[in-house]
Amino acid sequence: MSKTTQAPKALRGVGNFIDDRFHLAKTGEKNLRKVFPNHWSFMLGEIALYSFIILLLTGVFLTLWFKPSMMEIVYDGSYERLQGVMMSEAYASTLHITFDVRGGLLIRQIHHWAALIFVAALVVHALRVFFTGAFRKPREINWLIGVAIFALAMVEGLFGYSLPDDLPSGMGVRILQGVMLALPLVGPYVSMFLFGGEFPGEDIISRLYMLHILLIPALLLGLIVAHFMILWHQKHTQYPGTGRTDKTVVGTPMFPAFAVKAGGFFFFTFAVIAGLSAFVQINPIHLFGPFTPTSITSGLQPDWYMGFMEGSLRIFPNWFDLTIFGYALPTAVLVPGLVVPGLIFGGLAAWPFIEQWITGDKRAHNVADRPRNAPVRTGVGAAGVTFYGVLWLAGSNDIISETFSIELYVSTYIFRVLAIVGPILAFFIAKRVCLGLQRRDREMLEHGYESGTIQQLPSGEFIEVHKPNSDGMVDILESKPTITSTALADDADTDDKGVENPEARKGSGKLRRALARWYTKDNVSFDDVEAHSGHHLHHSSHEEEKEAAH
Amino acid sequence: MTENNTNDNNEAGEPERVVGTPKADEPVVSDATAAPEAGEHAGPYAASETHARPEETQRRGEKIASVWFVLAFLGGLGFLVSYFLFPPDAIGAPQIAQYSNMLLGGSLTLSMFGIGAGMTAWARQVMPHYEVHSPYDELPSSEKEKGSFSDFFMRGADESGFTKRPLMRRTLILAMVPLGLAPIVLLRDTGPLPGGQLKHTTWEPGRRMVVEGTDRAIRAEDFENDPNAMISALPATEHGHHLSLNEQAKTVILLIKIPEGDWQERMKEEVEGTDGATRLNWTHNGIVAYSKICTHVGCPAALYESTTHRILCPCHQSTFDAANAAEVVFGPAHRALPQLPISVDDEGYLIATGDFTAPPGPTFWDYAKD
Numbered sequence: 031m032s033k034t035t036q037a038p039k040a041l042r043g044v045g046n047f048i049d050d051r052f053h054l055a056k057t058g059e060k061n062l063r064k065v066f067p068n069h070w071s072f073m074l075g076e077i078a079l080y081s082f083i084i085l086l087l088t089g090v091f092l093t094l095w096f097k098p099s100m101m102e103i104v105y106d107g108s109y110e111r112l113q114g115v116m117m118s119e120a121y122a123s124t125l126h127i128t129f130d131v132r133g134g135l136l137i138r139q140i141h142h143w144a145a146l147i148f149v150a151a152l153v154v155h156a157l158r159v160f161f162t163g164a165f166r167k168p169r170e171i172n173w174l175i176g177v178a179i180f181a182l183a184m185v186e187g188l189f190g191y192s193l194p195d196d197l198p199s200g201m202g203v204r205i206l207q208g209v210m211l212a213l214p215l216v217g218p219y220v221s222m223f224l225f226g227g228e229f230p231g232e233d234i235i236s237r238l239y240m241l242h243i244l245l246i247p248a249l250l251l252g253l254i255v256a257h258f259m260i261l262w263h264q265k266h267t268q269y270p271g272t273g274r275t276d277k278t279v280v281g282t283p284m285f286p287a288f289a290v291k292a293g294g295f296f297f298f299t300f301a302v303i304a305g306l307s308a309f310v311q312i313n314p315i316h317l318f319g320p321f322t323p324t325s326i327t328s329g330l331q332p333d334w335y336m337g338f339m340e341g342s343l344r345i346f347p348n349w350f351d352l353t354i355f356g357y358a359l360p361t362a363v364l365v366p367g368l369v370v371p372g373l374i375f376g377g378l379a380a381w382p383f384i385e386q387w388i389t390g391d392k393r394a395h396n397v398a399d400r401p402r403n404a405p406v407r408t409g410v411g412a413a414g415v416t417f418y419g420v421l422w423l424a425g426s427n428d429i430i431s432e433t434f435s436i437e438l439y440v441s442t443y444i445f446r447v448l449a450i451v452g453p454i455l456a457f458f459i460a461k462r463v464c465l466g467l468q469r470r471d472r473e474m475l476e477h478g479y480e481s482g483t484i485q486q487l488p489s490g491e492f493i494e495v496h497k498p499n500s501d502g503m504v505d506i507l508e509s510k511p512t513i514t515s516t517a518l519a520d521d522a523d524t525d526d527k528g529v530e531n532p533e534a535r536k537g538s539g540k541l542r543r544a545l546a547r548w549y550t551k552d553n554v555s556f557d558d559v560e561a562h563s564g565h566h567l568h569h570s571s572h573e574e575e576k577e578a579a580h
Numbered sequence: 581m582t583e584n585n586t587n588d589n590n591e592a593g594e595p596e597r598v599v600g601t602p603k604a605d606e607p608v609v610s611d612a613t614a615a616p617e618a619g620e621h622a623g624p625y626a627a628s629e630t631h632a633r634p635e636e637t638q639r640r641g642e643k644i645a646s647v648w649f650v651l652a653f654l655g656g657l658g659f660l661v662s663y664f665l666f667p668p669d670a671i672g673a674p675q676i677a678q679y680s681n682m683l684l685g686g687s688l689t690l691s692m693f694g695i696g697a698g699m700t701a702w703a704r705q706v707m708p709h710y711e712v713h714s715p716y717d718e719l720p721s722s723e724k725e726k727g728s729f730s731d732f733f734m735r736g737a738d739e740s741g742f743t744k745r746p747l748m749r750r751t752l753i754l755a756m757v758p759l760g761l762a763p764i765v766l767l768r769d770t771g772p773l774p775g776g777q778l779k780h781t782t783w784e785p786g787r788r789m790v791v792e793g794t795d796r797a798i799r800a801e802d803f804e805n806d807p808n809a810m811i812s813a814l815p816a817t818e819h820g821h822h823l824s825l826n827e828q829a830k831t832v833i834l835l836i837k838i839p840e841g842d843w844q845e846r847m848k849e850e851v852e853g854t855d856g857a858t859r860l861n862w863t864h865n866g867i868v869a870y871s872k873i874c875t876h877v878g879c880p881a882a883l884y885e886s887t888t889h890r891i892l893c894p895c896h897q898s899t900f901d902a903a904n905a906a907e908v909v910f911g912p913a914h915r916a917l918p919q920l921p922i923s924v925d926d927e928g929y930l931i932a933t934g935d936f937t938a939p940p941g942p943t944f945w946d947y948a949k950d
Contacts, residue, residue, distance in 0.1 A: 063712075063714070065713075065714040107672070108671075108673075109674070110672070116822075129671055129672045129674075130671070130672065131668070132666060132680065135671075135677055135680070135681045139681070140685075201879060204877070204878045205877045207877075207942070208879075208942035209877055211778075211878075211941075211943070212944060213945070214945050215945055217945050218774035221774075221944075222772055222773065222774050223768075223770040223771040224770070225771060226771040227772055228778065228826050228830070229829050229941075230826065231771075233770075233771075264716075264717075273713060277715060277716055278715055279714050279715075279716055280714075281711070281712065282710050283624075283710055283712045283714075285624075286707060287703055287707050287708075287710050290699050290702055290703040293699055294695070294696045294697070294698075294699030295696065296696070297692045298692075298696035298697075298700075300692040300696075301689050301692035304688045304689040304692055305689040307685050308681060308682050308686045308688070309682060309685065309686070323825055323829035323832070323873070324812065324814070324828050324832040324872060324880055326880045326882050326895070328883065343876075343896050344896045344912070347912060348914055351914050353948075356946075356948050357946055358915075358943050358945060358946075358947055360943045362914060363877060363912070363943070394719060396716050427897075428894070438897060439897075439910055442897065
């Protein structure tokens with residue numbers, strides 16, 4: 031190992047050239063020294079980022095041949111089974127990419143798989159951030175940007191899915207148009223303007239194309255860059271552990287280690303997507319045929335991220351449909367189309383502020399919570415996941431009812447019940463599991479961990495030997511914060527001069543106190559627990575020596 | 581993060597192994613190379629934060645990484661070879677397209693995976709394991725800085741006149757308003773106003789109907805042989821004329837034969853606004869015509885169960901009773917499928933005797949208004 035302090039001459043030349051113009055030496059070093067904490071769950075966001083890069087690359091390739099035109103032509107390409115069939119140029123050019131451009135099918139499939147994985151990764155990443163409380167101050171804005179990316183990604187995916195103009199994709203557009211038409215007052219106008227006339231018209235593909243390849247990707251790219259720059263500026267959260275505090279981050283520096291790790295992970299992500307695209311067929315549009323508004327097949331399924339919308343359209347009944355002065359308000363379309371996504375995205379966006387309002391916690395947090403240590407939040411998250419999951423499953427109720435021989439309408443009723451009962455059950459189960467894990471943590475902190483060794487004492491009694499936790503483990507266990515709320519403090523309702531706060535008597539003050547009680551009441555206290563103070567510890571002689579040395 | 585694994589975390593220096601957990605790797609930290617002599621440390625980060633790998637591990641890592649990189653190189657070569665292996669006119673056959681896809685994709689996967697795996701071996705076996713400590717920035721600026729900024733900003737704003745000269749400020753805001761509306765106004769010509777378009781179709785008295793996808797006009801006697809027949813149909817056009825997708829989307833119908841005794845209540849009720857006409861008057865010889873487009877969100881309600889006379893939309897499972905004016909019997913649809921009044925002409929062909937009883941397609945705000 032030789033000690034290098036001077037970069038090679040060529041590199042120095044480039045470095046000086048840049049620095050002479052941008053004054054970057056100090057900033058450059060600071061950023062290359064940036065520390066990234068290590069945890070597998072921090073790679074979820076990376077998967078989303080890398081899939082997005084793959085989407086941009088493959089998307090550009092596809093635009094070289096795709097023709098966003100609805101002009102009806104007779105197909106004469108090399109796919110024999112559809113020769114002579116009337117279809118839109120969009121569909122014909124997608125067939126061209128598939129059967130006349132070498133590697134076209136692969137790139138199409140990579141684009142589709144990467145889209146599915148992009149949305150999946152960002153959803154799981156968002157769940158990680160939610161359950162660990164990483165959205166807390168100072169990262170609320172970045173959370174909001176993330177929610178916007180999630181919503182836009184869904185729309186972007188739906189529009190991309192619609193472009194090839196095959197039968198299922200056209201049906202997706204039809205459903206979108208049907209939901210639009212149902213909007214009170216403006217529905218017919220919105221639909222007429224977007225489609226340039228009645229459905230399907232001749233404009234929608236070229237308009238969706240513009241949205242899919244220009245407007246929404248530009249917005250997404252902007253938001254992703256902002257998301258990343260904020261992350262860079264505020265630094266990453268980290269999980270509790272030795273030396274990791276709200277003031278100090280511990281991990282791998284950008285240069286050289288994190289850059290190589292992350293670079294390698296990009297190639298792994300690409301490899302998995304390429305492997306799926308090579309061996310697992312996705313969206314075989316040549317088998318579906320061109321779109322006509324008069325045909326359909328049963329068992330149609332949208333891409334996974336639209337499943338919850340499809341499910342809510344399927345299970346929401348028409349019992350609440352209204353007619354006001356002869357005007358129709360089809361709530362069976364409006365609630366699934368607007369209220370359900372509004373609840374999901376609105377709820378996600380609002381949660382950091384709701385939680386902050388309940389707890390009154392205005393501190394900056396850099397150490398993430400372990401989900402068990404915030405049982406109510408974890409319960410709420412579990413309820414949300416269950417609600418989404420039930421709707422998502424309901425989106426394939428026809429396939430489920432066929433596979434499991436359940437009557438179709440019965441499956442609808444089951445999902446209607448589950449969509450209400452499921453989240454409630456999930457909340458209580460998740461919360462109880464959290465509290466159980468807290469109790470186990472306390473026991474482990476007090477008594478050490480179960481070694482799996484059974485010992486017989488001279489008295490004949492059998493005991494299980496507990497061993498002391500590692501220092502790292504003790505630090506993790508002791509990191510459990512006590513959940514409190516300023517709304518419940520003794521002096522919460524009075525200011526420092528003893529004057530009662532007028533807020534406290536108002537409805538919002540009462541609501542806040544009630545929520546604060548709900549949020550904080552169940553908690554396993556770690557007060558008075560000292561590490562390894564319990565009597566179950568039976569040290570081996572080696573460890574006793576170590577203990578004695580302290 | 582499971583308990584046991586955490587407890588067995590070798591970075592925490594706990595050699596004890598818990599039953600059922602993987603064996604701890606050889607120690608990452610090698611005192612021999614980490615800090616040879618204090619102050620002589622060559623790396624960019626403090627010696628205490630740099631856990632260098634033993635030379636032996638590094639050498640093995642280098643070999644592993646190199647093997648992966650060579651494999652990646654071969655994968656990349658394979659990708660190029662696969663591309664030229666199939667001439668462009670060969671991949672028109674789906675089977676060949678699939679082989680080409682597998683070869684291209686498989687070699688690309690190998691290439692990507694090789695680079696990824698090689699880099700991982702490099703990071704995990706050749707490079708040191710770092711545990712660098714770095715402070716989080718204190719995000720709020722100091723009160724002094726904040727005060728200085730706010731002072732500077734307000735002085736500037738005052739001096740510019742923006743705060744002190746309300747006439748100018750307000751007229752500037754006023755000037756912006758029309759410009760803000762302009763982009764929305766410019767969207768006006770993206771499409772026509774709905775007008776009555778959504779409410780009317782090209783069905784008119786005397787128009788014959790053809791089997792969907794053919795030019796074959798339908799006769800009433802085509803239904804003679806099957807008491808439960810169902811045919812999907814479109815309006816007939818002059819020969820060679822192609823019905824646009826827009827027209828198809830609105831005019832497509834289901835012709836259903838219902839046995840005499842199966843008609844339900846709603847078919848026999850007098851229809852509002854007519855002189856004693858019932859929906860049965862709009863059928864011919866047990867044949868009834870309904871719009872095929874679901875009134876929920878517009879999928880074709882294409883499934884028909886003849887024993888129960890139920891029409892089912894496969895998208896969201898709205899179910900309509902064909903024997904009872906296509907009323908909704910299950911699912912999310914808002915209203916019945918519109919009925920098309922039909923009869924026969926002199927030559928025995930089925931014809932429409934008017935437009936649908938209601939606008940076909942997804943339900944919209946003012947569908948029931950004229």
